[in-house]
Amino acid sequence: MDNENNESEIFRSSSSDDDEPTLDLDLNALQQLASSRLNRHCVHTRGLTKGLYNEIYLLQFEAGPDCIARLSCDLTHPAAKFASEVATMKYVAQNTSIKVPEVYDWDGTVHNPIKIPYILMERLPGQHLYRVWDELTVEKKKCVLSQISTRCSNYGRNASLKRSDVFTWTL
Numbered sequence: 036m037d038n039e040n041n042e043s044e045i046f047r048s049s050s051s052d053d054d055e056p057t058l059d060l061d062l063n064a065l066q067q068l069a070s071s072r073l074n075r076h077c078v079h080t081r082g083l084t085k086g087l088y089n090e091i092y093l094l095q096f097e098a099g100p101d102c103i104a105r106l107s108c109d110l111t112h113p114a115a116k117f118a119s120e121v122a123t124m125k126y127v128a129q130n131t132s133i134k135v136p137e138v139y140d141w142d143g144t145v146h147n148p149i150k151i152p153y154i155l156m157e158r159l160p161g162q163h164l165y166r167v168w169d170e171l172t173v174e175k176k177k178c179v180l181s182q183i184s185t186r187c188s189n190y191g192r193n194a195s196l197k198r199s200d201v202f203t204w205t206l
Contacts, residue, residue, distance in 0.1 A: 057108050058090055058151055065092065065104060068148045069155060072140040075099045093158070100158060102139060107152040110145050117143025117152055124156075133186050134159060 066077040079095040083103075092104040107117075121138050128135045136156035143152045164179065171179070 057085070058106055060090075060106065060149065060151060064149045066094070068153075069094045069096075069102065069104065072155060073099075073102065080104075094155070103136065103156050103158050105154045105156065106149075110151065112143065112152045114143030114152070117141060117154070121154065131186070 062080045066080050069075075069077040069080075073096070075096040075098060077094050078097050081093045081095075083091045083093050085091070086108075088108055090106045090108060092106065094102045094104055096102075121141050124135045124138055127133050128137070136159050139155045139157065141154040145151060147153070168176070
């Protein structure tokens, strides 16, 4: 519950008249899409944040874990780029110790019920580093940077992903 209140506060604090959703999104259609794709009844949808390229929504279900919907603000977003992003997430999850959300469903085109390119993915626990960075001690910052450095170097050693690999994944 604390996490839900924290996210609610994050969304409220970043909202202004300029932050209104840029997408012409039917939230009921998004709930229906999530319900049908995940075989669970989506009961609540809430906007979490909006960036230049994406809008992020929290989807809550009667049963089972919540999920995140990442919707592209660019309706001409190349489908191949979406495929590459999804394949990269899958590759990183399978070949490194880096935690990445599991992708439940995606469509990189506007030829879907919400008419917006989307990715439905697992909601991972935690908080954004940029929100707590200023409160961390120097020692904790060093610890975080060490962990990031270790993960990045491990990824670099194990990575053999090439552009051609990205488009040949079976998703």
